Amino acid sequence: MAEYGVVIPVGAFRFRKNIRNAVERAPVSQLASENFDALIAEFQALDARITAIDRKLAAICRKDERCKRLSTLPGVGPVVATALIAAIDDGRHFASGGALAAWIGLVPRQYTTGGKPRLGGIGKRGNHYLRRQLIHGARSVLIRIAHRNDRRSRWAQDLLARAGHNRTLVAMANKTARTAWAILRNGENYRAA
Numbered sequence: 745m746a747e748y749g750v751v752i753p754v755g756a757f758r759f760r761k762n763i764r765n766a767v768e769r770a771p772v773s774q775l776a777s778e779n780f781d782a783l784i785a786e787f788q789a790l791d792a793r794i795t796a797i798d799r800k801l802a803a804i805c806r807k808d809e810r811c812k813r814l815s816t817l818p819g820v821g822p823v824v825a826t827a828l829i830a831a832i833d834d835g836r837h838f839a840s841g842g843a844l845a846a847w848i849g850l851v852p853r854q855y856t857t858g859g860k861p862r863l864g865g866i867g868k869r870g871n872h873y874l875r876r877q878l879i880h881g882a883r884s885v886l887i888r889i890a891h892r893n894d895r896r897s898r899w900a901q902d903l904l905a906r907a908g909h910n911r912t913l914v915a916m917a918n919k920t921a922r923t924a925w926a927i928l929r930n931g932e933n934y935r936a937a
């Protein structure tokens with residue numbers, strides 16, 4: 745559309761609101777207009793499917809006690825909670841929360857030579873979907889904790905100052921995975937420290 749001089753404001757909400765009018769106003773050929781209309785219809789169908797799936801996940805999360813407990817964790821909503829339960833069930837397959845975090849891929853790779861371990865970045869192995877969702881959840885939490893003074897917020901703010909944004913996100917996701925394992929394993933509710 746930009747090739748035809750039509751620019752839509754950034755953001756999903758604005759795109760949904762303005763795309764139909766933008767195509768109608770665009771000085772394009774009949775064929776291009778038909779192709780854009782087909783793309784818009786495809787986008788709207790996918791958007792409707794995603795909305796329906798989100799509603800189903802929220803309904804599942806409201807019924808399942810484990811999901812309810814996981815949803816009390818900062819950065820964990822219905823999508824992450826149902827994904828965790830689908831992937832790890834009650835966590836009995838993992839000896840510890842650290843083992844779960846390593847399985848997801850939220851721990852640094854270790855390189856050891858001459859008895860000196862060196863830590864690298866997180867690897868590409870592990871459960872890509874869970875890792876991505878937990879990091880996105882950590883991103884949403886990190887945005888909201890700038891002026892909070894609880895223990896978890898102070899830890900994240902100190903880590904952010906020392907290690908940087910991306911490492912802080914991974915560390916927060918790692919902590920969330922470990923806490924989720926403890927919640928599932930012990931059947932307890934989350935208690936903010």
